[in-house]
Amino acid sequence: MGFIETDLNHVLDVIADRLDTRQTGAQWQLKKLAELRSSMHKRDALVSLFTHRMIVTDISFGALMEISDAMIPTATIECGGSQDAESNLMAVDGLIKYLTYEDVLSNEHTDMSLEFFQNSMRLELLESSDIAYGDHSQMECGATRLPDIEKHNFGYVGSGDRLGFIAGILFENLKVSDPNGNEAIEDYFEVREGVLFPKRRLKFFMVKANPEIARKDCLLHLPLAD
Template sequence: MVTTRLPVLRDPPVDHDDVGTWVASLGGPTWIVLSGDDARRCRVVTTLLHGNEPSGVMALHRWLATQPRPRTRLAVLVANVGAALTPPHFTHRSVPGERDLNRCFRPPHAGVSGVLAAAIAEDIQAWAPECVIDMHNTSGNGPSFAVATVRDPFLERLAGQFCDRLIVTDFRLGSLMELPLVVPALAPCPMLTLECGGALQPAAREVAGTVFRRLAEWSDLTALEPHPDLDVLVHPLRVELRPGASIAYAREPQPGVDVTLWARIDEHNRGLTLPDTFLGWLGEEGLACLQACDARGQDHLHELLCERQGRLYPRCPMRLFMATTNVEIARSDCLFYSVPL
């Protein structure tokens, strides 16, 4: 019997038709564990690290109603229940006033979110999983993609089962997928973040459902076939506001605002973004209110973006992803990531 710090429900029935009511019935962060034909092996999925990214837990709720029987034990974490249930439900990334849970997986594990992150890390060690997939929604609309901290053939094959793009990032932000770099016991465990698409996109729920079904059906993960056209992008740049800069999203420039991004900038999360693509308007400070740093903290803004007559454009062809239209996320996290081509 695996001993965990967080509560465990084993092979639970689905007693509530409404996913919000079901999440509330858990009472807090909970492992949902399905017995497998081979109880010696385990696979782990984490969901709802951000309370406003519910596609994973919605797909889980729907899938559990089918009473699945996986090939191996499957442990699924429903993590940030408090944030998810803060009214209005499924709209808060974190509990107001608390740290972002997915920035707390490196010590020191301060505050409520840090304590929870430490418990999750210990529990994942206890499960000794064959793999971990951490499911999220993108902060803007867009296609699904995966993120890994290392370029690895197995992670490429695993990512290719669910999406067409893998980002290999060297940013270290304290996310769950960084645990193998932090916890020596987890170093052999493949961990992948899967961004399923926008929280309101039905397709995102379908992607999440595919994760549960396939992890339950696969007998041998080492036998996965590679995705022949997987797009692998490495070393993204993180485009952020400089301290004190202001931002808005609109269809026209907003007076007194340093950066007004185009209201539907998240449309550029798909495909190639070319130098003639209009991204938004700049205020009196121009580009000085932005930075585009790599993982070492070096700013590549002027290699990536340029100003033309007060408007913001790419300087070169690029792949743009995680572009948000949420002002709070833009202020507290970043505007978007980009890989110049």
């Protein structure tokens, strides 16, 4: 195995950075840590213009919006459903703040602390399955979600809350992957007489009301259980 010049560019840049500033290893690390904290504070300030909740995930889709650093703090704002009047108000209110505040990257414009959701997991539909929305099972094989499931968005559900219906076997229709990539659907959900229930107390967020989005993206997000 060999190396080409570009393989060492990053290492050379780090060495040059240290030599130029005559910093010790500890000083250099503290500087980089300060830069990281500055980047996070700017991102948090940007998010707080719109909401008090932030989802931090390692899931990557290769989108431009995933690039975020001290120079370009970036966040994706999920305001809500397209037919939800409250989501429109949230978007407009946030944009007005963004366009009128003198410094949108400063936390001074808010005293609201952010609620963080770390290591979120996604409830996804398997490619071999399909989904519908209704108050009873509408498929011979697939998942049917209750039409009012959005009411659980950023709320808690318990083992007695009906979420929908499964025609067939649970793990042949839906999946949940933990942060290590392990299948965990049966740790969080179960089917009783064809009805889908949470297996434990869970918090849902980013619940998708559009079946097409649910097919292509996911049905909802949920945090990793303790």
